[in-house]
Amino acid sequence: xxxxxxxxxxxxxxxxxxxxRHRRRPALNDCSFRLPAGRVCALVGPNGAGKSTLLAAxxxxxxxxxxxxxVLGGTPGxxxxxxxxxxxxxxxxxxxxxxxxDTLRMGGTLNPGxxxxxxxxxxxxxGDLDDGARVGSLSGGQRTRLALALVxxxxxxxxxxxxPMADLDPLARHAMxxxxxxxxAEHATTVVLASHVVSELEEACDYLLLVSGGRVRLAGxxxxxxxxxxxxxxxxxxxxxxxEFAPHTVVxxxxxxxxxxxxxxxxxxxxxxxxTSEPSLEELVLAHLRSPEAPVLLxxxxxxxxxxxxxxxxxx
Numbered sequence: 001x002x003x004x005x006x007x008x009x010x011x012x013x014x015x016x017x018x019x020x021r022h023r024r025r026p027a028l029n030d031c032s033f034r035l036p037a038g039r040v041c042a043l044v045g046p047n048g049a050g051k052s053t054l055l056a057a058x059x060x061x062x063x064x065x066x067x068x069x070x071v072l073g074g075t076p077g078x079x080x081x082x083x084x085x086x087x088x089x090x091x092x093x094x095x096x097x098x099x100x101x102d103t104l105r106m107g108g109t110l111n112p113g114x115x116x117x118x119x120x121x122x123x124x125x126x127g128d129l130d131d132g133a134r135v136g137s138l139s140g141g142q143r144t145r146l147a148l149a150l151v152x153x154x155x156x157x158x159x160x161x162x163x164p165m166a167d168l169d170p171l172a173r174h175a176m177x178x179x180x181x182x183x184x185a186e187h188a189t190t191v192v193l194a195s196h197v198v199s200e201l202e203e204a205c206d207y208l209l210l211v212s213g214g215r216v217r218l219a220g221x222x223x224x225x226x227x228x229x230x231x232x233x234x235x236x237x238x239x240x241x242x243x244e245f246a247p248h249t250v251v252x253x254x255x256x257x258x259x260x261x262x263x264x265x266x267x268x269x270x271x272x273x274x275x276t277s278e279p280s281l282e283e284l285v286l287a288h289l290r291s292p293e294a295p296v297l298l299x300x301x302x303x304x305x306x307x308x309x310x311x312x313x314x315x316x
Contacts, residue, residue, distance in 0.1 A: 010037040010073075012158050012190040013058055015216075016304045017067030020050075020057050027053040029214040031067070034304045035192070035207065037157070040184060042201040042222070043194040044285050045211035051194045052090065054211065055160045058192070059087035072158055083114060086156030090163045092147040096136030100129050100146060107150045119183060120153035126179060140167035145176065152183055159184065159191045166196075173197075177204050202281040209302075210285060212292050218284075220299025226278055228297065229265055234274040236260035244272040251294045252287040263287040265297070 013035040020028040028050045035041055045051050056062045057069055060077015074081040094103060104124070108115040127145040135143060144167055151159065165173040181204050184191050192209075195201055208225055210218035218225060229251070235258050236242050241250055242260070249265035263279060270276060279287070288294055 011035070011070070011305065012037040012039070012072060013192070014070045014304050015054075015067065018057070018064055018069050019066035020053050020062050021065045022053060022062075026065075026214055028057070031211075031215050032304050033209060033216040033219045033298065033302050035190070035209070035219075036301055037072075037190050038188050039207035039221075040181060040191045040205045041193065041207040041209055042198070042205035042281075043192050043209045043211065044196070044198055044201070046289060049211045050214045051211055052162050055087065055162050055192065055194060056089070058158075058160055059085060061087075083111070084157040085160065086151040086154045086158070087160040088147055088151045088162060088164055090166070092143060092164075094135045094143060094147055094150075096134065098135055099132050100124060100135070100138075101131040103135060103146060103150060104153070107153055111154045114155045116153045116155050119155070120149045123149035123152065123179060123183075126175075141169070141172055144168055148176065148180065152180065155187065155189075157190065159189050161191065161193045163194055163196070173200065198282045198285050199280075208281070208285075210288055212289060215296070216298070216302075217292070217294070217296050218288055218298075219302035220297070221301065222281060224299050225297070226281065226284060229263055229279050229284055230270070230276045231279045231283060232260075232262045232264055232270065232274045232276050234260060234272070242272065244270060244274070249295060252291045 011034055016032050018028055018031040019026055031054070043051050053062060057064060058071050058076055060082060069076055071081050072084055098106065104120050107120065108117060123145060127142060129142055129146060135146065138146065144164065148164060165176060168176060177200065193201065193205065206222055208218060208220065208222050209216055236255065237258055241253055245262070245264060248267050248270065251263040251265060253260060253262040263283065
């Protein structure tokens with residue numbers, strides 16, 4: 001089994017048995033993970049998996065019905081935590097009657113002592129936004145750029161972005177992602193980026209949270225998670241999985257004619273005449289989404305530090 005090395009450090013997000021209900025139904029259920037500070041984290045999963053709920057809960061907008069959620073070591077939405085967190089929802093709420101300049105001025109007024117006007121201006125100027133243009137007259141892509149400038153210039157320690165680039169064309173999305181990642185790297189900002197465009201996340205993100213069915217199914221450094229899996233291709237006839245796969249964890253297996261393609265989590269050497277390669281992030285994510293019954297894998301860095309004390313309290 002590949003060694004998933006753990007690099008200790010501060011914690012940005014930590015959930016233990018987290019349960020959040022939406023309209024009396026569980027949107028997150030027994031959700032546990034840890035996100036170390038300083039990572040750029042891809043949050044992926046199918047529609048309705050709980051991604052938006054998790055981000056809103058971290059922003060202090062949803063109160064947990066069970067378990068615990070800690071943000072930057074404190075309570076989500078708490079007075080000591082809220083100024084240090086930036087959150088951008090999918091609908092990117094802005095005041096349509098305000099101008100671009102008014103919007104940025106409001107951001108500075110609401111975030112005294114933290115507001116970075118230079119960063120806001122860099123992001124806005126790169127999109128050729130007119131200071132006097134009203135928000136309601138901007139295109140969807142321009143509103144996205146303004147919203148991102150507003151949330152990023154707050155200089156948060158933790159930045160929560162829910163599908164922020166969905167209304168941008170591919171070229172603008174690539175440019176905007178590069179600009180945000182450069183700003184995040186300069187200030188060591190922890191970023192959680194929810195997106196369906198997995199192929200674009202591979203270059204930008206170094207951490208992965210895969211949510212399915214209201215639980216985190218896969219979590220850790222992307223390079224370690226990829227190294228822990230192998231795409232296996234070869235000839236196979238007959239029912240069931242090849243006997244060579246027996247010692248290993250098979251995430252997904254598909255057969256086309258006589259050719260079998262599988263994603264496995266090897267435990268030792270794989271015998272037989274098989275071609276193996278490391279999966280791409282997209283291959284890894286899609287295989288796990290197609291196989292929700294696959295065992296959960298949390299890298300050591302993603303294991304909640306509070307899990308042991310919490311279990312001890314429950315036993316008491």
